[in-house]
Amino acid sequence: MLLNFTQTGSGAHVILIHGLFGSLDNLNIVAKALAEHFTVTNVDLRNHGSSFHDAVMDYPTMASDVIALMDHLKIEQAHIVGHSMGGKVAMQMAMLAEQKVARLAILDIAPVAYHSRHDSIIAGLKAVADALAHKKIQNRNEADKIMAQYIEELGVRQFLLKSLAKNEQSELAWRFNLPAICENYSKITANINATHSCLCDTLFIKGNNSDYILPEHKDAITQCFSNAKAKVIHGAGHWLHAEKPQSVNRSIIDFLQL
Template sequence: MSILNYQQQGTGPHVILIHGLLGSLDNLNMVARDLKAHYCVTSVDVRNHGDSFHDNTMAYSELAQDIIALLDHLAIEQCTILGHSMGGKIAMEVALTFPNRVAQLIVADIAPVKYPAHHQQILAGLQAIDLTKITSRKDADKQLSPYVKEVGVRQFLLRNLVLMNEQWQFKCNLHNIVECYPQIMASYNGNSQYSGPALFIKGGNSNYILPEHKNTITQLFPASKAKIIQGAGHWLHAEKTVAFNKVVLDFIANN
């Protein structure tokens, strides 16, 4: 079985960090930076992202199995798992399917529910970039701007572009991600429970975790707690790094 690309830093109890859609392991660097002083932090590239292998399916059962294969490869019996957005869904799937491998679960701004498709503009914009006509990220940014208005979002997306043999190309497998998009939006469809310590961190300005999700969360994660980071949106770890990291460190230390 292929093993996910990963980066490990620090020593101590194990913490696994899982990024969101169209991201890569360095997205959670600002979290890893504070955690690595006390923990052994393993940041991963999800399949079809970063430097990990490519595959034409992205069902959460398989994405969770990828994490377990990595834990086995690294001889990690048990760990804390933190996932943001899609990474949070993967983290939840791991905890629900392999509860004995997860000491604690931290989910950043996502619920275990089906979300309506809402990345169409982004995916269409990325697919519209003519890689043969760009000589720099700036050129790509120009092509993407009619589709994605926010400069910060464009900068984040364009980190997927790399120069290889003097030709710009996507590091992520954009085709597979687009094809698997319905799987990525899907809800958890098992009937397990994770009764270990779980923390859901919501961005105060984000609408990813809503009051109507509370029952589902409590049903699947009976011991879960919630924290809201005021003034932060969906990218709460990047927007309010100090507050986010404090919440994470306090939660891990207290359990």
């Protein structure tokens, strides 16, 4: 099965990969800017957006999905841009098929294992799913009231609620495969399968208010990507591309056009 995708622009190929609980819509602001210079393929990862649902979900498998889409689209090589979980998928692609990767731009994630950061989010998502199953809510506003009991940040709730939509039965449901994500969560927070040091030019872009990339991660980064460099976006956190889109987009474009 192939991933759902959109394709815009013209020129050298760039593939965009979103993060956990997201969809290709999350990176549209990046896609629009890049499409002025490149052919941009924006993907929904498995168990997300409009892509297929499957019980298996780990980085080698998700990376292989994107590589299979490249093969289907006859893209021999592309720049890969990934945010958060999508950044790890991008890094895993370089480990599996380095010859297909021109340059890597990784948004606010490192090749390390992370502790659980989504306990309250998952609890809120499950509470909404339970309310939907018992037909206790009928719209996003009612879902938001439930989620607010678990997730304080309005922006996080608004991001998640973008994935609450009518399904084929015209019933409100999460577009992402919540059971599969929960079952595989330990594999999502785990590190990539780092088999060697990749030589492709790599840029790690960090929001200075985020703790996803820390000084102690430098060794892990350079061991996996010997030609890596870093860029810090000031005034931004983990959602740097949404908070500082012009700075992030310019950083990506300048790097890919070197």
